[in-house]
Amino acid sequence: MPNQRFPKCKIVSSSQSSLSFELYDTDVSMANTLRRCMIAEVPTMAIDLVEFENNTSCLQDEYIAHRLGMIPCKVINADFKGGDCAEEFVPHFECTACEDFCDKCAVEFTLDVDYDVENGKRADDEKGTPVVVTSADLQSKSDKVMIASFVDNEERESSQDQGISIVKLTSGQAIKLKATARMGISKEHAKWCPVGVATYRFIPEVFLNQEQLAKLSLDQKKQLVDCCPDRILTLDDATGKIELAEGYEDRATFTEDLKYIQSAMKFHPEDEDFVRVTQSTNRFIFTVESTGSMHPEEIVKSALKRLQLKLSNLTEVITRLDA
Structure with a gap:
């Protein structure tokens, strides 16, 4: 071949x-x-259907449903990592076990937060402190899927909330709903990305033309090394030879600075470049x-x-x- x-x-x-x-x-x-x-x-799991039973918050049903859809859902594998959901579920339009949704193609979440019940309304304080409803309040009915409120432990420790904020509730407000997560791909919608x-x-790939570099003075070599913002070149003080810096591959970009300074240093316009940076x-x-x-x-x-x-x-x- x-x-x-x-x-x-x-x-x-x-x-x-x-x-x-x-x-x-x-x-x-x-x-x-x-x-x-x-x-x-x-394929991933994401909330695709939301049924509201009660919503007296300041946000409309559609706005909250969109926020819920963008909350990541994690399929738990043996290592407690987010695994491939295709091993546990099938797309809802391919499921032959149900007409709507079942355990093979969907997972149900519930959300029920009442300000007056959770926060405790006081007679001397009608307004009170707002309650932030987060993704941590979503309760999964399956042990296979959970809400991924944080991407890692560092984000969890630095966060001021218990999860991804959904809505704030104050006195007299409540929200109760049922959300269904299904499998999909982001070609269909970004929430599955x-x-x-x-x-x-x-x-x-950086190439040094040592023959041309040897024609430069020490001041010109220092100028050539210093002109590159990525610091991919070093000058050996003992030998006066320009070498590639350690770890240059991680820093090197295709900057125009080297091109301009080399053009000014060339003895003849047709001379080869002192340093050439190309893409692998x-x-x-x-x-x-x-x-x-x-x-x-x-x-x-x-x-x-x-x-x-x-x-x-x-x-x-x-x-x-x-x-």
């Missing part, structure tokens, strides 16, 4: 809410395909930040599963056409 590639992956850093990894031995088409799959094809950030960048065509650094509905590693794995499934379906279609 011509141009056959075997992509490889290397983890750069990982946390509860974000993941950075290097994808190499491939090209930009594969990198962009993986990025788009993470954004649009990975598992990532806040899913992007990649080209790893820079087969190495990419990915950054994935979760919304809290799934662990970042699970997002990447799920995106690869969706891509593999699409390729398998395409192979079957082509096979039938050939037959």
